[in-house]
Amino acid sequence: MIAKIQELLEEVEKLKASNLEEVEALRIKYLSKKGSLNALMADFRNVPAEMKKEVGMKLNDLKAKAQEKIAALKEVVDTQDCGTDELDLTRTAYPVSLGTRHPLTIVKNEIVDIFSRLGFTLAEGPEIEDDWHVFSALNFPPEHPARDMQDTFFIEKDPDILLRTHTSSIQVRTMERQKPPIRVICPGRVFRNEAISYRAHCIFHQIEGLYIDEGVSFADMKQSLLYFAKEVFGEQAVIRMRPSYFPFTEPSAESCNLCGGKGCNVCKGTGWLEIMGCGMVDPNVLKANNIDPEKYSGFAFGMGIERIAMLKYGVKDLRLYFENDVRFLHQFDEAL
Numbered sequence: 193m194i195a196k197i198q199e200l201l202e203e204v205e206k207l208k209a210s211n212l213e214e215v216e217a218l219r220i221k222y223l224s225k226k227g228s229l230n231a232l233m234a235d236f237r238n239v240p241a242e243m244k245k246e247v248g249m250k251l252n253d254l255k256a257k258a259q260e261k262i263a264a265l266k267e268v269v270d271t272q273d274c275g276t277d278e279l280d281l282t283r284t285a286y287p288v289s290l291g292t293r294h295p296l297t298i299v300k301n302e303i304v305d306i307f308s309r310l311g312f313t314l315a316e317g318p319e320i321e322d323d324w325h326v327f328s329a330l331n332f333p334p335e336h337p338a339r340d341m342q343d344t345f346f347i348e349k350d351p352d353i354l355l356r357t358h359t360s361s362i363q364v365r366t367m368e369r370q371k372p373p374i375r376v377i378c379p380g381r382v383f384r385n386e387a388i389s390y391r392a393h394c395i396f397h398q399i400e401g402l403y404i405d406e407g408v409s410f411a412d413m414k415q416s417l418l419y420f421a422k423e424v425f426g427e428q429a430v431i432r433m434r435p436s437y438f439p440f441t442e443p444s445a446e447s448c449n450l451c452g453g454k455g456c457n458v459c460k461g462t463g464w465l466e467i468m469g470c471g472m473v474d475p476n477v478l479k480a481n482n483i484d485p486e487k488y489s490g491f492a493f494g495m496g497i498e499r500i501a502m503l504k505y506g507v508k509d510l511r512l513y514f515e516n517d518v519r520f521l522h523q524f525d526e527a528l
């Protein structure tokens with residue numbers, strides 16, 4: 193197989209074409225569904241396990257080189273084919289290889305899309321915040337440990353200016369400028385004073401959801417989150433709610449997602465994984481934001497985008513999301 197790949201690689205490097213038809217013929221010969229590269233990919237199945245890594249890398253390399261070469265040939269004949277002597281100064285000088293979206297962006301867009309189908313609109317807020325929007329308006333008591341320097345990056349003390357530690361601050365910003373009914377989905381970058389490891393980072397991303405109207409119930413929340421889990425993880429997904437505590441919701445819950453039944457190595461055989469925090473908006477939070485808790489109720493939820501992306505793509509080390517190594521990023525081409 194390796195010899196075959198090498199042979200094709202040499203062949204590809206020597207390719208020539210003098211017009212667009214010839215380029216297209218080459219594309220079909222090498223890159224189409226029935227092309228020689230796909231035939232090799234199909235043979236990949238039969239490669240012994242211990243060789244898979246090496247052969248896989250060589251195959252990927254061959255594919256990239258063939259795509260590059262054919263794009264370059266196309267660019268050249270395109271320029272020649274323009275049938276006029278005039279120079280087109282707006283043309284790019286060389287084939288520009290397209291980038292890919294970052295996996296966190298792909299997952300963020302997908303989550304925003306899912307909730308927009310339920311009528312949620314996008315809301316955003318600043319990364320540099322004050323104590324009121326991150327803590328006080330969300331019913332955090334003055335002595336709550338989240339206010340500690342160990343957990344939060346402060347920019348100034350008294351009055352406290354800080355980097356937001358969660359996207360729940362966007363709930364407060366939304367309630368300030370909008371009266372119920374409110375239905376928003378709020379993605380953003382958040383910051384915590386954490387040691388960096390494979391499972392924690394001082395910068396990460398969250399998505400917050402908030403729904404306030406007359407008569408919103410826990411059942412509405414459960415149904416919305418079940419819909420979300422099925423859209424992201426597939427029809428077989430189920431969720432369960434576990435009691436939890438957050439200062440801004442009452443009752444609070446954590447939503448878990450069953451990863452396909454019997455349990456797997458991601459959930460360490462338990463069958464359940466925590467995917468988000470959620471709950472009914474605490475009446476104190478509504479009051480702090482001038483919304484009458486006798487008339488309105490609502491639910492809120494918040495999840496880490498890295499975590500959902502890790503579950504979706506099986507990424508085991510969170511740091512990969514921030515290193516921007518193209519060998520990692522290019523693996524998400526297909527997801528575009």
Ligand code: DAH
Pocket residue numbers: 357358359360400401438440441468469470471492493494495
């Ligand atoms: N803000 C919480 C965190 O950063 C996540 C969260 C939990 C958001 C419950 C919510 C919620 O809106 O209701 O861990």
